[in-house]
Amino acid sequence: MATENKNLSEYDKNSIPNAKDFRFGIVVSEWNDSITEGLYRGAIEALLENQVPAQHIIRWNVPGSFELIYGSKKMLQTQNVDAVIAIGCVIQGQTKHFDFVCEGVTQGIKDLNVQTDIPVIFCVLTDNTMQQSIDRSGGIHGNKGTEAAIAAIKMAYIRQQASLSHQIDNQHLLSAGAIQLEEGTPLELKE
Numbered sequence: 001m002a003t004e005n006k007n008l009s010e011y012d013k014n015s016i017p018n019a020k021d022f023r024f025g026i027v028v029s030e031w032n033d034s035i036t037e038g039l040y041r042g043a044i045e046a047l048l049e050n051q052v053p054a055q056h057i058i059r060w061n062v063p064g065s066f067e068l069i070y071g072s073k074k075m076l077q078t079q080n081v082d083a084v085i086a087i088g089c090v091i092q093g094q095t096k097h098f099d100f101v102c103e104g105v106t107q108g109i110k111d112l113n114v115q116t117d118i119p120v121i122f123c124v125l126t127d128n129t130m131q132q133s134i135d136r137s138g139g140i141h142g143n144k145g146t147e148a149a150i151a152a153i154k155m156a157y158i159r160q161q162a163s164l165s166h167q168i169d170n171q172h173l174l175s176a177g178a179i180q181l182e183e184g185t186p187l188e189l190k191e
């Protein structure tokens, strides 16, 4: 279904997990900043609307969308976050550069999701015209930043539940004597 048939800002508020304890990193590209600032506003408003404390949100700026890869990697490596939102806007110019930037940032963010344990949300517009970007960053088609923030909350929750499930499995295996901890290994179930 194309974006024109779906408002990017609409979501079922009853389907959103409690996000008050989650921490989020937001990496924002400075290219097309009139658009990326609109995407950021959509994201921050959705996070705050879902009880994420402002002090649980860390923002870094990078020069362009291609740098979202490195910025997101360092964010998740050095900051205590449960998800990262990568915000950018790539608009077709006169050359093939658009294709390489879009493919590069897409593959780079995909790689971060494969190679690390922190979800990185792809909030990068890849548009033919500035008007298309305006329409998707708070215009007639809603705000992709809102969509990305909701995705970030849901993925942080999935990560949390997966971790808890794994710890409970280990506890059961320990109790059944199926596995043993190395001497001195503390057993603690994280909240």
Ligand SMILES: Nc1c(NC[C@H](O)[C@H](O)[C@H](O)CO)[nH]c(=O)[nH]c1=O
Pocket (backbone or CB within 6 Å): 029, 031, 032, 063, 064, 065, 066, 067, 088, 089, 090, 091, 092, 101
């Ligand atoms: N043309 C756009 C760019 N280009 C810049 C690259 O993202 C990158 O910063 C540069 O190649 C140096 O590594 N970036 C955007 O985000 N949007 C564009 O439309």
Ligand SMILES: CC(=O)[C@@H](O)COP(=O)(O)O
Pocket (backbone or CB within 6 Å): 090, 091, 092, 093, 094, 095, 096, 097, 098, 099, 101
């Ligand atoms: C996505 C880009 O890098 C592009 O907007 C740059 O414009 P041009 O292809 O005209 O150099």
